[in-house]
Amino acid sequence: MTSESATATVIQMDDGRAPVVAAPAPAQALGAAPRKTTTGLPFLLRSGAKGFRCCLAVVDLLLRLAALGTTLAAAISTGTADERLSVFTTTFQFHARFDDFPAFTSLLVANAVAAGYLVLSLPFSVVGIVRPSKAATGVGLLLLLVCDVVVMALLTASGAAAAAIVYVAHSGNRRANWVPICMQFHGFCQRTSGSVVATFLAVLIFVVLVLMAACAIRRRPS
Incomplete structure (x- = not known):
């Protein structure tokens, strides 16, 4: 920007009055770069990397709560799968119970383990929301990612076996x-089918959690 373009413009008046000095042109009209506004961004994303980590922690917490609900529902549905069928008389009955099938027993154990792990992992998301600067970084994120992958594999294996039955x-x-x-x-x-569906919903949530953890590690400053 040159000095000539920044000076005020003097307009001569023919009626003898004092000359009128026009105001200088705005900085944006003189070629200056316009100021960036962040009014269109969500509140959590206006503070750069800190806001990104906080937003990611909020989504992570919601997903873990959803996965906790689905795994608990699957475990309860499997554990209460018990039905007796009377034929002719009450003394002659057929009995179907989840522990009669090893696949359903493993499904119950896998969902119980996943639910317990999700409860233990919730404080990491809460800390990331309250104090993003103290959130898990580096080794902590990598350990959380590995545990998510292990639990996801456990749920996938047990869910596939139960789905076959x-x-x-x-x-x-x-x-x-x-x-x-x-x-x-x-x-x-109905109970066993519902538990299988809930298990695979939890697997899908864990897939999203794994992708988010990988993204957080990728964006971590070196």
Whole structure:
């Protein structure tokens, strides 16, 4: 910006009055860079890296609470899967219980372990919201990422095994002469099917948590 463009402009008047001095042009009109405004950004993102970490911690806390709810629901649904079917008389009954199937037992244990881990991991998200500067960084984030991956793999394995049993219970297998027991044990199949669905919902949430942890490690300043 030159000195000539910044000087005021003098306008001569023909009626003998004093000359009128025009105000200098605004800085933006003289070629200066416009000021950046952050009014369009969310409040948590206006403070740069600190706001980004705080926003990430809020989302992380919400996702962990959602995963805690789904894993608890899956564990409770599996543990209460118990149904008796009376045939002709009350003394002759068929009994279906979750611990009769090792796959459902492992599903219950996996969801209980995941729920306990999620409870223990909640303070990391709370600290990231209250004091972003004291949040887990470096080794702490890497350890949390590894634990998330391990729990996600545990839920995936147990959910896949239980899903196979649920499929056989619903559809049976003609070649092996396995009849679909869900035609009689409706309540048992509803609970076990619901627990499998809740388990895979928790797996999807853990996938998002793993991606977020990887993103936080990637953005961590060296």
